[in-house]
Amino acid sequence: MELFTYERAHNPEAAVIAGAPSRAKFLGGGTNLVDLMREGIERPSALVDVTGLSQTIVETAEGGLLIGAAASNAAVAEHRLVRNRYPALSRAILAGASAQIRNMATVGGNILQRTRCRYFYDVNGARCNKRDPGQGCDAIGGFNRYHAVLGTSSHCIATHPSDMCIPLVAFDAIVHLAANGGSRSIKLAELHRDPGDTPQIETALDPGELITAIELPPLALARRSAYRKVRDRASYAFALISVAAALHVDDNRVTDVRLALGGVAHKPWRALIAERALVGQPATYDTFLAAARAELRAAQTQRDNAFKPELAARTIAAVLRTLAEEQA
Amino acid sequence: MPIIINGHDVAAPADPRVSLLDLLRERLDLTGTKKGCNQGACGACTVLIDGQRKLSCLSLAVQCDGHDITTIEAISEVDSLHPLQAAFIETDGFQCGYCTPGQIMSGIALRGEMQRGAPSHVTPRLEDVPEASNEEIRERMSGNICRCGANNGIIEAISSYVRGTL
Numbered sequence: 474m475e476l477f478t479y480e481r482a483h484n485p486e487a488a489v490i491a492g493a494p495s496r497a498k499f500l501g502g503g504t505n506l507v508d509l510m511r512e513g514i515e516r517p518s519a520l521v522d523v524t525g526l527s528q529t530i531v532e533t534a535e536g537g538l539l540i541g542a543a544a545s546n547a548a549v550a551e552h553r554l555v556r557n558r559y560p561a562l563s564r565a566i567l568a569g570a571s572a573q574i575r576n577m578a579t580v581g582g583n584i585l586q587r588t589r590c591r592y593f594y595d596v597n598g599a600r601c602n603k604r605d606p607g608q609g610c611d612a613i614g615g616f617n618r619y620h621a622v623l624g625t626s627s628h629c630i631a632t633h634p635s636d637m638c639i640p641l642v643a644f645d646a647i648v649h650l651a652a653n654g655g656s657r658s659i660k661l662a663e664l665h666r667d668p669g670d671t672p673q674i675e676t677a678l679d680p681g682e683l684i685t686a687i688e689l690p691p692l693a694l695a696r697r698s699a700y701r702k703v704r705d706r707a708s709y710a711f712a713l714i715s716v717a718a719a720l721h722v723d724d725n726r727v728t729d730v731r732l733a734l735g736g737v738a739h740k741p742w743r744a745l746i747a748e749r750a751l752v753g754q755p756a757t758y759d760t761f762l763a764a765a766r767a768e769l770r771a772a773q774t775q776r777d778n779a780f781k782p783e784l785a786a787r788t789i790a791a792v793l794r795t796l797a798e799e800q801a
Numbered sequence: 802m803p804i805i806i807n808g809h810d811v812a813a814p815a816d817p818r819v820s821l822l823d824l825l826r827e828r829l830d831l832t833g834t835k836k837g838c839n840q841g842a843c844g845a846c847t848v849l850i851d852g853q854r855k856l857s858c859l860s861l862a863v864q865c866d867g868h869d870i871t872t873i874e875a876i877s878e879v880d881s882l883h884p885l886q887a888a889f890i891e892t893d894g895f896q897c898g899y900c901t902p903g904q905i906m907s908g909i910a911l912r913g914e915m916q917r918g919a920p921s922h923v924t925p926r927l928e929d930v931p932e933a934s935n936e937e938i939r940e941r942m943s944g945n946i947c948r949c950g951a952n953n954g955i956i957e958a959i960s961s962y963v964r965g966t967l
């Protein structure tokens with residue numbers, strides 16, 4: 474690991490000043506960054522520890538929730554208001570990593586964690602456009618069971634590995650940002666990007682921009698929400714695919730629905746095609762499956778992940794069926 | 802501010818690259834905490850930081866300045882056993898013993914998490930107080946890998962400790 478300086482930020486203003494130099498990085502729980510530094514993939518010259526910034530989880534005036542970026546993943550999952558009002562968020566966090574990692578990981582760090590593509594990690598043995606732009610991508614044609622099928626490019630087929638972000642995009646979460654020049658807010662759905670021909674650029678954040686909080690808008694629908702994760706072992710594994718869903722059924726028809734997918738794209742994937750296809754339709758397994766397949770129609774599969782579109786479609790349909798049955 | 806390790810003040814290392822795990826093992830001779838993968842995947846390095854189970858391999862020692870660290874060396878007095886240590890012996894909860902300190906630190910924190918009603922991935926209803934079933938304990942211990950496969954004894958020991966039926 475290369476030498477770096479370490480300092481703690483006591484407020485967002487101090488954090489963005491300390492984080493402004495081009496090779497400075499914010500440090501959350503360190504569960505991703507410290508690992509990547511050890512591998513030589515990240516080489517910051519300065520770490521600005523932001524775990525001392527806001528960890529509070531409070532109700533907003535509109536009846537949503539404001540969650541400080543330094544709140545631990547465990548604290549969010551366990552919070553009474555999250556469990557009651559946004560259960561899919563609790564479920565998604567609890568389906569990820571381990572108890573120890575959830576205690577360490579912060580909300581800000583979870584959103585900005587990097588891909589687990591094994592070629593990205595293999596500094597000396599593999600070509601990777603994300604790590605070294607222009608090198609090529611050894612995942613294409615290589616081991617790509619865990620790779621993306623939606624929004625991919627010929628430059629990169631990596632996935633964003635977060636579980637937490639999947640219900641957050643389904644619920645239209647907003648990310649509050651601060652920088653030296655001032656603060657702004659963007660939708661989480663607009664934070665991550667498709668790889669295109671610049672997979673090294675993963676987000677819409679400006680250099681040195683700090684996540685200060687995420688905000689969940691009030692959403693009655695989210696009280697009936699669920700998260701299902703399909704993986705190679707029952708615990709402590711990343712998603713092959715995952716689904717966050719919320720559904721409202723009235724008189725056997727879908728009146729409102731939210732859907733997002735994990736494990737399929739370079740970003741948390743909001744399934745807007747399926748959502749639009751479902752509203753007003755009969756709440757049956759067949760319409761659920763047809764809408765889900767419409768979402769996956771654009772999928773481009775690789776050598777090892779041809780199973781993903783159908784697995785994702787059936788998982789969406791199964792989760793929606795369960796949610797519909799609970800309202801019958 | 803010092804790091805408080807098992808009740809003693811320890812100065813944070815000058816080199817910020819030193820992990821808490823290396824500080825414990827290489828500089829303080831607290832070798833009870835084990836290094837398995839050094840990348841967050843095995844749980845052998847689990848310690849309590851301010852009472853919460855965390856991985857010392859992914860914690861920078863400088864980040865722990867001002868925080869309270871408890872390692873396996875401090876859970877019982879010399880010549881006596883913590884109830885969970887006794888339970889591991891009772892149930893044959895280890896073979897080589899390499900994962901054991903991490904398992905025990907994790908199990909101690911797990912009991913606190915269950916007592917305050919924290920849900921897990923397998924808790925049927927998020928609003929319910931979780932029961933100390935084997936399924937719950939297995940899920941909650943999935944961050945501690947045992948290469949020897951002593952899992953049944955481990956789960957049995959921790960279940961009895963959590964249920965208070967030792």
Ligand SMILES: Cc1cc2nc3c(=O)[nH]c(=O)nc-3n(C[C@H](O)[C@H](O)[C@H](O)COP(=O)(O)OP(=O)(O)OC[C@H]3O[C@@H](n4cnc5c(N)ncnc54)[C@H](O)[C@@H]3O)c2cc1C
Pocket residue numbers: 498499500501502503504505506507523542543546568569570571574577578579580581582583584585586587634635636637682683684685709710711712840841842
């Ligand atoms: C063995 C293992 C298994 C895992 N399994 C899963 C899983 O199943 N599902 C899952 O979703 N995740 C999983 N994870 C990943 C884990 O969720 C992430 O590592 C964690 O959420 C990152 O949070 P952190 O606070 O530790 O981030 P850090 O490692 O501290 O930082 C990550 C990135 O975020 C940036 N950053 C941090 N905070 C801010 C901020 N406030 N503003 C701007 N930038 C910031 C950092 O500069 C860095 O680039 C696993 C990790 C490990 C090690």
Ligand code: SF4
Pocket residue numbers: 588590591592593600601602603604609610611612613628629630631672
């Ligand atoms: S899929 Fe993306 S991250 Fe993986 S090797 Fe290819 S370019 Fe790198």
Ligand code: FES
Pocket residue numbers: 835836837838839840841842843844845846847856857858859
């Ligand atoms: S040594 Fe820390 S998790 Fe394996």
Ligand code: FES
Pocket residue numbers: 894895896897898899900901946947948949950951
């Ligand atoms: S007892 Fe050997 S690794 Fe668990």
